[in-house]
Each structure stands twice: as structure tokens, then as C-alpha cells.
Amino acid sequence: IKKKIRDLASSLIMQAAKRNMIKSFKMNINYDGLANFEKGFRFDETEDQIITLNEVFNDLASEKPMDRLICGDVGFGKTEIALRAAFLCSMNIKQTVIIAPTTLLAQQHLETFRNRFQNFPIRVEGITRFTKKIELDKIVEDFSKDKVDIIIGTHKIFSKQSYLKNIGLIIVDEEHKFGVTHKEKIKQLKKGIDSLSISATPIPRTLQLSLSGLREISLLATPPKERLSIETYIEEFDLSLIKDVVEFELKRDGRVFFVHNEILSIEKICNQIKEICPEYKADYIHGRLPGNEVEKKLKDFIDGEIKILITTTIVEAGLDIQEANTMIINNAHKFGLSDLYQLRGRIGRGSKKGKAYLLIPNKSISENARKRLTAIRKLTRLGSGFNIAMEDLEIRGAGNLFGTQQSGNIYDVGIEFYLELLESEINKYKNNRIDEEDDVEIICNKTMYIPTNYIESPERRLFYYKKISLINNKKDYLNLIEELLDKFGPIPEEVQNLANISLLKIECKRIGIKKIIIKMSSIIMTCKGIEKMKEGQIKVGNISNEPKHITQFLENKKDIKDILKTDYEIKDGEFIIINK
Numbered sequence: 001i002k003k004k005i006r007d008l009a010s011s012l013i014m015q016a017a018k019r020n021m022i023k024s025f026k027m028n029i030n031y032d033g034l035a036n037f038e039k040g041f042r043f044d045e046t047e048d049q050i051i052t053l054n055e056v057f058n059d060l061a062s063e064k065p066m067d068r069l070i071c072g073d074v075g076f077g078k079t080e081i082a083l084r085a086a087f088l089c090s091m092n093i094k095q096t097v098i099i100a101p102t103t104l105l106a107q108q109h110l111e112t113f114r115n116r117f118q119n120f121p122i123r124v125e126g127i128t129r130f131t132k133k134i135e136l137d138k139i140v141e142d143f144s145k146d147k148v149d150i151i152i153g154t155h156k157i158f159s160k161q162s163y164l165k166n167i168g169l170i171i172v173d174e175e176h177k178f179g180v181t182h183k184e185k186i187k188q189l190k191k192g193i194d195s196l197s198i199s200a201t202p203i204p205r206t207l208q209l210s211l212s213g214l215r216e217i218s219l220l221a222t223p224p225k226e227r228l229s230i231e232t233y234i235e236e237f238d239l240s241l242i243k244d245v246v247e248f249e250l251k252r253d254g255r256v257f258f259v260h261n262e263i264l265s266i267e268k269i270c271n272q273i274k275e276i277c278p279e280y281k282a283d284y285i286h287g288r289l290p291g292n293e294v295e296k297k298l299k300d301f302i303d304g305e306i307k308i309l310i311t312t313t314i315v316e317a318g319l320d321i322q323e324a325n326t327m328i329i330n331n332a333h334k335f336g337l338s339d340l341y342q343l344r345g346r347i348g349r350g351s352k353k354g355k356a357y358l359l360i361p362n363k364s365i366s367e368n369a370r371k372r373l374t375a376i377r378k379l380t381r382l383g384s385g386f387n388i389a390m391e392d393l394e395i396r397g398a399g400n401l402f403g404t405q406q407s408g409n410i411y412d413v414g415i416e417f418y419l420e421l422l423e424s425e426i427n428k429y430k431n432n433r434i435d436e437e438d439d440v441e442i443i444c445n446k447t448m449y450i451p452t453n454y455i456e457s458p459e460r461r462l463f464y465y466k467k468i469s470l471i472n473n474k475k476d477y478l479n480l481i482e483e484l485l486d487k488f489g490p491i492p493e494e495v496q497n498l499a500n501i502s503l504l505k506i507e508c509k510r511i512g513i514k515k516i517i518i519k520m521s522s523i524i525m526t527c528k529g530i531e532k533m534k535e536g537q538i539k540v541g542n543i544s545n546e547p548k549h550i551t552q553f554l555e556n557k558k559d560i561k562d563i564l565k566t567d568y569e570i571k572d573g574e575f576i577i578i579n580k
Helices: 002-021 031-038 047-060 078-091 103-117 133-144 155-159 180-189 204-211 239-251 263-276 291-303 337-344 367-378 385-396 415-430 458-469 474-488 493-511 547-555 558-564
Strands: 067-072 095-099 124-127 150-153 167-173 194-199 216-220 231-236 255-259 282-285 308-311 324-329 355-360 441-444 515-518 522-526 568-571 574-578
Touching (some): 047 067, 047 216, 095 155, 103 124, 103 291, 124 133, 239 263, 263 282, 324 337, 355 367
Parallel strands (some): 255 308, 441 515
């Protein structure tokens, strides 16, 4: 893990250095013009919003390209920040590109932006898979001639990149929903341009870039007034339960989302629901249906003609239907943590309490799936999106931040310790101590681990592994032994070995030994490459050429000579103690 972190730290430093070398367009902030635009916002800004807006404005007024992540739940005011940033960009005669992962979300943004900019000389256009070719060509031509100020769309925006010339700001909504290829295109597009990413639940990779200091992060954690938290239940699939849940919601004049993310069987599920709830109209939508059919069914659902909407995850972002306050998610164990959180964010947006039911086929689901479901059930407090992302980072690691690889090491050591290691490596690069190898390698045939029958909880075991690895002196060692005895009773040999090895590492560092191999009949210590010890101690150069140095070195270390009481030899730069 340390080796991988070292590579990561090197890449982060290179990325940061490259970004600092590039200068972006420095925007002028006209606060009077902004105040005029802000009047269109129907709500009072939260304290978090005001702080974030000031951060964004300061970024835009700087020569350094902005790369900021805004993390906040649905309805917490992320879009308003994006609107004001885009307005500021237009005032500086620069264009804004807004990229969303789905057609529905792009459409919702298009309507929102057009409504807010209708009284200003700012032209907003959209590009999605529903945009006809003749219309697309006209928008592209007008944008290239600066006749369009803001363009909103899906990855379709990249179909002709040559027209994206006068861009001052790029806004990416829910970046984790894009495929690897499109993420790379976004990354290329962002070079030297101010960029704003907005997300309710950033994926581990995005979140880690923020936690490691390569991207700035702003949190919107204050919920809107009158918003209630959502009750979440984990249940086994049962038609009678579904019937009761649907009837409860519809009796309080609401609507129900039923999420079933398999297109092949969605019609079958829809028919099952029609059978158990014949008095209410149910219908289904998914991404392969024609766009106009999806839009019509969504409109019928909003108007209340359709009471139960069976749908795939195409509704997970961008929809704001205040009457929809119950969601049933089928096969919830197959969803990622941020997907579940985003889906749940579609309900409870009015003043009624939302209820989410996560259905699983039976109790035998994978350990990670169980962790995800438990996390989503626990984190019901409004504004938990950031915590959800942190849980996700713990559960599945960060992945490779610079490539397409998706597996990380965070789960092995815990996020807190992982970030400590990363910070330590980044500091080495910053202080030009790259080659400093501060770890001692000890190879031993003893069994060393914390048995589960000694400390049951995985979290507690991880905590004590970390504590043992951070032993710095004899006092730390004795305190730890005392704590283990006090909390868990007599210490097993395996744990004692682990603690002893940590203490031995401290002694090795003090003396200047890089590696020890402990065998049945000998101990091999590698001291090669040590050029100097602490002041007053003898320097040890290349041992194989100057064996007298190691002898003098040992004679000066009475404690080691007393411990040895045996012969030794020097061979190929290694110091070998003979006999057990």
C-alpha cells in the first residue's frame, strides 16, 4: 500500500505542478450586476451557500484555474451556485459549458437556466440525444460564433469539440455517472479553464482528489426549511408488503416510484403491480423507450394520472416531484451506495415524510452489499451525502485516480490512516525527501496477527493494528501492552510477537539497520547504504569493503554486543550473526 501511495503522491504533485503553471482567464466580479441577478432566487441563501459562493467568486477572480467540487444533497442549492457562476462568466464575455450524465437531467437544467436568464441578454441552448441533426448543427455554429452564451447537454456536447473555443467555465453535474472515455474528454476540456463539479455523493475517486488537496471542496450541509428526513427500511421482496406500502402512500394522495433496473423484466414487474393494485394506474419507463414517450409518462405521473411509476435508474437525478413521497427499490443489493442515495433523494422533497423501501431477494447477500444497505439506512439525516461518499470510500477504496483501474487499497487500512500515509508522502515530495526510506523490513518465521477470538470487531482490530504500527518508543510499547491487558485480557503470543516486532523496528532505526531476517540458526542484518549515524556515532560506509567499521560500530554499542554473545561475519554487505 505504501508503494502504491508513493506512486499516487508523485502523480498528485505532478498534476498540481502542471495546474499551477497554467493560467486561466481572470474574471472581473461586478457585484451590482450579480445583485440584480440574485433577486431571481426565491429562497434565502443558507450560511453554507454564502461561504461557497464567496469561495467560487474568489476562484474565478484568480489566475489559477478553479477546480472545485461542491458536495450537497438534492435541494440544498448547488444549482443556484452554478447559475451565478455562469452569469458571472457571461458578464466577462466568456461562454459556459454545462455537462450532465442523463438526458432528463440536462433537460431539467435547460429549463431552470432558461427560466432564470429569461430577463437577461443571455442565450441558453441544449444538446442531447433528442436534438435533431439540423438543430444540433445550428447550435454548434452559433456557439462557435459566440451567439450562444451557455450550452447545456450530455456527452453529445463532445461530438464536435472544435467549436468549444471561448470557454470560461465548465460545470460538470454528477461526474461519476460518466463513462471513463467521457471523463477523459472532460479532463482534456478542463485544462486551463475554470471548472466546477457538483454532486450529492461524489465517488471515492473524486472525493479522494478533494481530500488529498488536489481539488478544492465546498460542503452544503444545511437543509432547506420544512424538509424532513427519509425513513429507510430493508425488507425481503414480498408482494403483500408492496401492496400495503403503495396503498399507504396513495391514501395520503401521493405517488410511488418503484425502481426496477432490468429492462427485460420491467414489464413483467409492472403487470404484477397492476394485479395487486388494480384500482390505481401504473406504468413503466426506461432509457430505451422513445424520448417523447418517456416525457409523456413522466408528465402523467407529475399530473397524477399515473400513480405508480415503475422505472429504471433514469429518474435518479434531476426530477423534483413534491407529491412523490414513497420509493420502493427492487434488488437494492445490486446498487452502489451513491446510486441508492441519489434515488432516495427523489422523494420527500415536499413537507410530507418520505419512505424508502430497499427490497432484497433473501438474507444471503454479499458482505459489501450488506454494508452499503446498512450505511444508507443509518444515514437518514438530511445532508448525509458527504458521509455516504466517505462510507463508500471506506467500503470499496478509491480506485486509480489517473487511469481506468477501479480497485483501491483504502479498505485494507481505513481511510484515516490511508490519508495520513498519503499526506506524509506528499510532504516528502514537497520537502525534496523523496528517496528517504524510513521503514525497516523484518522477515521472521513467527506468527504475527490479532486473532478474531481476542478482538472480535474488525474496526477495533484495525484500530489496534494501526496503534501497534505507530509504536515510537518503549513507553508507547508498555502503554499498549497495558491497554490490551486491561481491555481484552491475557495477550496471545501472536499479538505479543506483533508488538515486539514494532519495538524491534524502533531499535533498528536507532542503530541504522535497514533489514533483518530472523532464521532458526542465524540472524541477517543489512546495513548497506548507511552513510552516517547520529552525531558522535561511527559512520558505516560500504561494509563489504571496510569490515572494521562494523566491528568498531558494534564495540561502541555495548547493549548490542551484550545481546549477541556470539560470532558474526560480514558477507556481501550484510552482517550475519551465527547460531540462534
